[in-house]
Amino acid sequence: MVISYTISLDVTHHLDGRTSSYQTQTVIDFELQGVTQTFPGYGEVRLEASYEWDAKTRTMGAPVISLRHGRNRVIWAHQLPPGQGGAAGGTVPAPTVSGPALPVVEVAERESDDRTGTDQT
Amino acid sequence: MSGLGDLISTARLARGLTQAQLAAMIDVTQPALHRYEHGLRDPEPEILTRLADVLGVTQEFLQHAGKTRGAMAVDAHMRRRATEKATTWRRLEAQLNEYRMHASKLFEQVSLQADQIIPTFDPEATRSGDAARLLRMQWRMPVGPVRDLTGWLEAAGCIVLLEAFGTPRVDGLSQWIDDHPVVLLNSQAPTDRQRWTLAHEAAHLCLHASYIGDDPEAEADAFAAEFLMPGEVIRPQLRNLTIGRLTDLKRQWGVSMQALTERAHQLGVLSAGQRMTMYKQFSRMGWRTREPYSDELAVEQPRLTEVITQTLISKGFSLLDISKLAGFADVDHNTMFRPAGPALRAVLSSSL
Numbered sequence: 001m002v003i004s005y006t007i008s009l010d011v012t013h014h015l016d017g018r019t020s021s022y023q024t025q026t027v028i029d030f031e032l033q034g035v036t037q038t039f040p041g042y043g044e045v046r047l048e049a050s051y052e053w054d055a056k057t058r059t060m061g062a063p064v065i066s067l068r069h070g071r072n073r074v075i076w077a078h079q080l081p082p083g084q085g086g087a088a089g090g091t092v093p094a095p096t097v098s099g100p101a102l103p104v105v106e107v108a109e110r111e112s113d114d115r116t117g118t119d120q121t
Numbered sequence: 122m123s124g125l126g127d128l129i130s131t132a133r134l135a136r137g138l139t140q141a142q143l144a145a146m147i148d149v150t151q152p153a154l155h156r157y158e159h160g161l162r163d164p165e166p167e168i169l170t171r172l173a174d175v176l177g178v179t180q181e182f183l184q185h186a187g188k189t190r191g192a193m194a195v196d197a198h199m200r201r202r203a204t205e206k207a208t209t210w211r212r213l214e215a216q217l218n219e220y221r222m223h224a225s226k227l228f229e230q231v232s233l234q235a236d237q238i239i240p241t242f243d244p245e246a247t248r249s250g251d252a253a254r255l256l257r258m259q260w261r262m263p264v265g266p267v268r269d270l271t272g273w274l275e276a277a278g279c280i281v282l283l284e285a286f287g288t289p290r291v292d293g294l295s296q297w298i299d300d301h302p303v304v305l306l307n308s309q310a311p312t313d314r315q316r317w318t319l320a321h322e323a324a325h326l327c328l329h330a331s332y333i334g335d336d337p338e339a340e341a342d343a344f345a346a347e348f349l350m351p352g353e354v355i356r357p358q359l360r361n362l363t364i365g366r367l368t369d370l371k372r373q374w375g376v377s378m379q380a381l382t383e384r385a386h387q388l389g390v391l392s393a394g395q396r397m398t399m400y401k402q403f404s405r406m407g408w409r410t411r412e413p414y415s416d417e418l419a420v421e422q423p424r425l426t427e428v429i430t431q432t433l434i435s436k437g438f439s440l441l442d443i444s445k446l447a448g449f450a451d452v453d454h455n456t457m458f459r460p461a462g463p464a465l466r467a468v469l470s471s472s473l
Binding site for chain 2: 055056057058099100101102103104105106107108
């Protein structure tokens with residue numbers, strides 16, 4: 001029997017172990033483990049990998065990979081070590097918007113000998 | 122009270138001194154100081170010199186008091202909790218009065234040419250929400266969240282000063298006597314709270330510059346709500362609120378989750394029961410006293426006083442000149458008009 005691993009990255013892992021994604025027929029089929037109808041004798045293990053997502057605080061957690069049978073039955077789930085490259089989590093900075101112009105400062109002419117010329121503290 | 126008496130009293134309160142303490146510092150009796158403050162007696166020239174030294178102001182600044190429009194010790198609009206001690210907010214009010222006088226002194230030599238103004242409205246004829254919408258229109262502000270609220274106020278010639286009040290129970294205060302309003306803001310408050318305070322103080326400047334109605338604080342809060350969260354724009358976003366959704370909205374609009382919850386309730390998209398449930402969740406997470414994500418918001422940073430300082434420096438004024446222009450005795454006492462970062466100091470030639 002030939003076994004292959006297929007990993008879906010198009011999901012969100014929640015803190016309570018649930019996953020969520022758009023429920024297309026392809027996704028529903030993907031999450032049901034078992035032999036493929038197309039190639040008898042060809043086994044496929046379907047894993048889902050993504051970052052944990054805290055919906056309350058809108059923050060990303062550790063990367064997680066899980067094996068499940070159907071949406072709600074988790075067979076196992078493991079946190080992955082953080083990778084070397086790339087970046088995840090944090091917040092998207094708000095775009096810098098140029099604000100209004102500050103007033104123009106105009107200074108009255110003074111006699112030059114009014115000035116000290118040095119700073120004394 | 123005379124102008125000079127008012128100034129002595131205000132400067133003393135701003136420094137948290139009692140009459141007995143200041144009297145001892147200038148080597149007079151407490152009753153004598155009482156008489157100076159109440160205009161019953163004028164201080165002798167040598168006492169005036171000692172007063173200026175102790176208070177860190179110029180003698181000219183002392184004599185200047187009372188000559189400008191508006192009295193010295195004027196009540197300020199203040200956003201504070203009722204539990205704050207009177208001595209604290211009286212001290213802050215005195216500080217604002219003194220800052221206003223320093224600004225007024227400097228503006229004898231410096232003028233600001235602003236593209237926009239802070240308009241004033243009659244609170245009897247214009248509802249708070251309408252005034253907020255009119256202000257946004259007059260300033261041609263973009264639709265949606267207000268970015269850099271301090272910048273908008275400064276663009277209209279308002280002096281905004283950030284200062285650590287030493288208490289979380291006073292958020293800010295404002296006053297408008299001369300041409301340029303002054304807002305004093307607690308730097309220890311979180312950014313979302315500072316932004317609300319700025320909008321609240323802007324409301325006082327727009328609505329209560331010359332007339333105060335029955336409930337100015339409620340009017341200022343209604344103004345701030347509409348100014349920071351215009352109902353027509355934010356209403357669809359406030360439907361089906363959850364904690365997570367409030368987190369998103371706080372980051373987008375720069376206001377607290379509690380303000381968003383209140384706004385949703387005001388706009389009729391959150392029932393009283395749902396509002397109570399939301400507040401229970403806030404309490405469980407300890408967010409009623411300290412909300413998360415405030416440090417992710419763009420900070421409100423005043424720039425106008427620094428721009429004035431830099432302009433004066435570019436015209437050849439030294440920091441001491443600038444300090445004296447504003448009525449401060451020296452650079453160290455000048456906490457208003459100074460460049461960002463540590464103050465520049467003269468380097469002695471022997472040390473080179």
